Amino acid sequence: MGFSATVGGTRHVFADLRQLLACATPFRSGDALAGVAAASAAQRVAAQRALADLPLRHFLDEAVVPYEADEVTRLILDSHDAAAFAPVAHLTVGGFRDWLLAEADAPALAALAPGLTPEMVAALSKICRLQDLVAIAAKCRVTTRFRNTLGLPGTLSIRLQPNDPVDDPKGIAAQVLDGLLLGAGDAVIGVNPATDNVDNLCRVLGLLDAVRDRYAIPTQTCVLAHVTTTLLAMQRGAPVDLVFQSIGGTQAVNDSFGVSLSLLAEAHAAALSLKRGTLGDNCMYFETGQGSALSADAHHGVDQQTLECRAYAVARRFRPLLVNSVVGFIGPEYLFDGKQITRAGLEDHMCGKLLGLPMGVDVCYTNHAEADQDDMDALLTLLGVAGVTYVMGVPGADDTMLAYQSTSFHDGLYVRAALGKKPAPEFAVWLHRMGLGDRTPDLLPPAMATAGLL
Amino acid sequence: MSAPTLWRDLRRFTAARVALGRVGNGLPTAAHLDFQEAHAQARDAVWSKLDVPALQAALGAQVVASAAPDRRGYLLRPDLGRRLAEGTVLAPRPGCFAIVVADGLCATGVQAQAPALVAALSAGLQAAGWDVAPPVIATQARVAIGDAIGQALGAAMVAVLIGERPGLSALDSMGIYLTHAPRPGRTDAERNCISNIRPGGLSVAEATAKLLWLVAAARSLGATGVALKDEQPVVPLLEVERPFENAADPPVFSEVSQPDGR
Structure with a gap:
């Protein structure tokens, strides 16, 4: 079935939902690369008008x-909760936007989440301005627990990301201490390994767990290895708090990552069986990012933002503690500049939150993108206002292993102070006990100076 | 080294930007401008070019170009960087081991390190009985151009040495991607990666040893990628107070993909 709208006396026709969504998407380089972007500004707004008039029910049909070809589509449609969907089942996409801005509140949105599909929220985002993306996300409440409580109102958490180019334990430990001194680490202390060797994985897991245990830090640790490597580490008895995996929005992109829903389910079950969470059992950590499916030639002609939302359907199946879009990491061929990165980050955050995810964003850019620190400050501040669950904390914003710029520990302090946000409550108590509540001492706290880690 | 007692002592243990100080919640002016300077240099490095004649003289290689028309076209169209320019001819050499030296997202590290690595790698491969094809230099190239080159040569395996995206602290990093039975359409999950080869990162000798190990393992397995696990033991770097020591099963490995010119 086709769709159409008339703009400036010209009738624009869209062959199917896929084309309608792609043409309605605010411009970004990845959709142009895929050849699915609107050919003109007029065609784009025509698609947005047609999309606004589309009943939400249509997305279920x-x-x-294709359902037959893709396990992510099957997951989305087979797990759809019709009862949860009922309160908005009569609305169009445009009516849904109006309802969200005018009437929806946190309890209603929490109840609604299982009734929304990724494509519905993707469609919504395409007719939202930045302020809508912020305002709607700010209404959502998603709370998760492992050793602390993430996502409570008035909190903003930080993933401490102490990456080292060769996984040198001293280099990692020094960065962990630096982050703790600057109030970071309540979301997770999470290392991207330079190599995915299981021996190495176990060694870094042991180091992080030793630091956490020694200082009795109410947080969780993670080494962001491939899920198959983490499974092996768990078999060897390594201290795995969270299972990490990069995921995408189609079966084919997940194939390219070497994962499937069944493999993720196996890893989830293994992590649950360890029972390492003290306050809750959210034990998965997923990363996503617009453009990954096109990068793997697994996009099926669908625009990159819609596919990103489909990755969130994979994530929510496993009740994760943390999900973040690594929004500016992928490069200028997908998100060209600060403007495109900013919009994508806010889209990803709102869409993830509406689908019920504890959504963080890696506010970041690479050196071949047209972006700089000013762009990151703007996006970080907007995300703080939007109620982002967490952002990254990297020493001085410079990840020396992954060779990109993310937010710094200082940035975390800035955004919390500017917006009156606090760390996760259990972590805030710990910071206070360590004398790190609101300042960083020149002298290391005695416990840290004598820990034997350095 | 003595145990750290001051915040600034942390700097002894890492090249990361730790212990920068704190003014309110912000960076002190000098640290802020240090960052701006590093970013400016990295931006310029993205636009650096391979000195092809010099590299060709060092490697005895033939030179090919990708289908990308220029640097901007390369940045915006990775698909063109994965394909060979129209009309490229490579003499078939069935069953060989192919080595590709590619500029990727920054030419500096490849320019400096590829000659030594290619020499060590070729010697090691020949000692293991491989027929090593003369290296191929590829410009405006992404990792997957190795698939096209490998297929044209009829190579059994291809190693692509490629410039990694410049970071603020590393403008000179090279990565290596190993692909068994290369042909267009291979996915990243079918490759093994060694990254951060640079002064201060992984040395050329360490990278060569690791690559030779992976090549041997890939040959006996008949595959690269997530199916190939690195069973090389890791040398202990630090004794923590509670070291992890439940190593019952054989260690296993899978390399992650690193940011580079894919």
Whole structure:
């Protein structure tokens, strides 16, 4: 079935939902690369008008990636909760936007989440300005627990990201201490390994767990290895708090990552069986990012933002503690500049939150993108206002292993102070006990100076 | 080294930007401008070019170009960087080991390190009985151009040495991607990666040893990628107070993909 709208006396026709969504998407380089972007500004707004008039129910009848060919589509449609969907079942996409801005509140949105599909929230985002993306996300409440409580109102958490180019334990430990001194680490202390060797994985897991245990830090640790490597580490008895995996929005992109829903389910079950969480059992950590499916030639002609939302359907199946879009990491061929990165970060955050995820954003850019620190400050501040669950903390914003710029520990302090946000409550108590509540001492706290880690 | 007692002592243990100080919640002026300077240099490095004649003289290689028309086209169209320019001809050499030296997202590190690595790698491969094809230099190239080159040569395996995206602290990093039975359409999950080869990162000798190990393992397995696990033991770097020591099963490995010119 086709769709159409008339703009400036010209009738624009869209062959199917896939094309309608792609043409309605605010411009970004990845959709141009895929050849699915609107050909003109007029065609784009025509698609937005047609999309606004589309009933939300339609998304249950037309899949953008064929049901038979894709396990992510099957997951989305087979797990749809019709009862949860009922309160908005009569609305169009445009009516949904109006309802969200005018009437929706946190309890209603929490109840609604299982009734929304990724494609519905993707469609919504395409007719939202930045302020809508912020305002709607700010209404959502998603709370998760492992050794602390993330996502409470008035909190903003930080993933401490102490990456080292060769996984040198001293280099990692020094960065962990630096982050703790600057109030970071309540979301997770999480290392991207330079190599995914299981021996190495176990060694870094042991180091992080030793630091956490020694200082009795109410947080969780993670080494962001491939899920198959983490499974092996768990078999060897390594201290795995969270299982990490990069995921995408189609079966084919997940194939390219070497994962499937069944493999993720196996890893989830293994992590649950360890029972290492003290306050809750959210034990998965996922990363996503617009453009990954196109990068793997696994996009099925669907625009990158819609596919990103489909990755969130994979994530929510496993009740994760943390999900973040690594929004500016992928490069200028997908998100060209600060403007595109900013919009994508706010889209990803709102869409993830509406689908019920504890959504963080890696506010970041690479050196081949047209972006700089000013762009990051703007996006970080907007995300703080939008109620982002967590952002990254990297020493001086410079990740020396992954060779990109993310937010710094200082940035975390800035955004918390500017917006009156606090760390996760259990972590805030710990910071206070360590004398790190609101200042960083020149002298290391005695416990840290004598820990034998350095 | 003595145990750290001051915040600034942390700097002894890492090249990361730790112990920068704190003014309110912000960076002290000098640290802020240090960052701006590093970013400016990295931006310029993205636009650096391979000195092809010099590299060709060092490697005895033939030179090919990708289908990308220029640097901007390369940045915006990775698909063109994965394909060979129209009309490229490579003499078939069935069953060989192919080595590709590619500029990727920054030419500096490849320019400096590829000659030594290619020499060590070729010697090691020949000692292991491989027929090593003369290296191929590829410009405006992404990792997957190795698939096209490998297929044209009929190579059994291809190693692509490629410039990694410049970071603020590393403008000179090279990565290596190993692909068994290369042909267009291979996914990243079918490759093994060694990254951060640079002064201060992984040395050329360490990278060569690791690559030779992976090549041997890939040959006996008949595959690269997530199916190939690195069973090389890791040398202990630090005794923590509670070291992890439940190593019952054989260690296993899978390399992650690193940011680079894919």
